[in-house]
Amino acid sequence: MIKQSQNQVVMTAVKTLEGSPWRRLKRSRTACAAAIVFFTITLTCWVGPIFSPYGYEQQDLNSGANHPTVEHWFGTDELGRDLLVRVLIGGRISIGVGFAASIVALVIGVSYGLIAGASGGRTDSVLMRFVDAVYALPFTMIVIILTVTFDKKSIFLIFMAIGLVEWLTMARIVRGQTKVLCKQAYLEAAKIAGSSQLRILTHHLLPNLIGPVIIYTTLTIPSVILIESVLSFLGLGVQPPMSSWGTLINEGARKIDIFPWLLIFPALAFSLTLFSLNFMGDGLRDAFDPKDSSKD
Numbered sequence: 383m384i385k386q387s388q389n390q391v392v393m394t395a396v397k398t399l400e401g402s403p404w405r406r407l408k409r410s411r412t413a414c415a416a417a418i419v420f421f422t423i424t425l426t427c428w429v430g431p432i433f434s435p436y437g438y439e440q441q442d443l444n445s446g447a448n449h450p451t452v453e454h455w456f457g458t459d460e461l462g463r464d465l466l467v468r469v470l471i472g473g474r475i476s477i478g479v480g481f482a483a484s485i486v487a488l489v490i491g492v493s494y495g496l497i498a499g500a501s502g503g504r505t506d507s508v509l510m511r512f513v514d515a516v517y518a519l520p521f522t523m524i525v526i527i528l529t530v531t532f533d534k535k536s537i538f539l540i541f542m543a544i545g546l547v548e549w550l551t552m553a554r555i556v557r558g559q560t561k562v563l564c565k566q567a568y569l570e571a572a573k574i575a576g577s578s579q580l581r582i583l584t585h586h587l588l589p590n591l592i593g594p595v596i597i598y599t600t601l602t603i604p605s606v607i608l609i610e611s612v613l614s615f616l617g618l619g620v621q622p623p624m625s626s627w628g629t630l631i632n633e634g635a636r637k638i639d640i641f642p643w644l645l646i647f648p649a650l651a652f653s654l655t656l657f658s659l660n661f662m663g664d665g666l667r668d669a670f671d672p673k674d675s676s677k678d
Contacts, residue, residue: 413665427473436464491552499560
């Protein structure tokens with residue numbers, strides 16, 4: 383009877399997560415429009431350069447920097463390179479870094495927060511004090527130290543530097559939600575029924591954390607893209623011949639008075655992506671808000 387009761391509670395929570403919130407999300411026109419914009423930009427960044435007649439590093443020194451034309455929709459830079467292709471390739475890197483670092487934050491943060499929240503007591507205290515200590519480290523200094531130590535600025539170094547910071551907030555959120563869930567009656571029933579600690583973590587706690595985890599992951603991606611772009615703008619991120627939206631914006635900002643299109647188009651793609659991701663995150667937050675769930 384106890385096992386049946388606890389399983390019913392878990393299944394009810396999962397069905398609620400899969401049903402009502404997603405229906406509510408579909409009713410949000412802003413979130414749906416933002417999702418369409420984001421996936422269109424992402425798909426264009428990955429597929430667009432394949433069909434472009436211009437290569438990423440293809441130069442036309444005789445042409446130089448030219449404003450947008452029928453042949454070059456976004457214009458060209460000072461070396462005669464097609465800006466549209468460079469923006470699309472830069473989008474691959476920026477969005478790729480955003481997703482890669484967010485996945486790292488998701489895996490480490492959820493695992494760390496789940497263990498800390500479920501363990502409680504001294505273990506929880508020690509684990510969270512470590513999080514506080516890492517939080518106190520200045521992020522820019524971490525990047526500089528890693529750059530000097532490895533004596534090169536690679537994209538993997540950016541993953542490492544951003545990954546060292548972004549999982550901390552995820553761990554705190556998951557730990558707080560886990561401690562709330564541990565006070566629920568169905569978990570006590572699961573313990574009395576003899577469920578192992580691993581089963582409680584994976585079958586009872588984790589399914590009920592999907593909502594907050596999805597929400598924060600969606601909001602983490604634009605944050606990571608912004609961090610990568612800022613680092614590239616400062617010269618600490620992606621280095622030539624590679625380029626991200628941050629490096630393109632940096633190059634365009636230097637020549638905005640002469641060639642404004644070099645800044646306008648990368649900045650526009652960057653802004654549209656951040657706006658769409660933030661609107662998607664807001665839509666997910668509203669959809670999974672338990673206060674709103676009671677209204678259905």
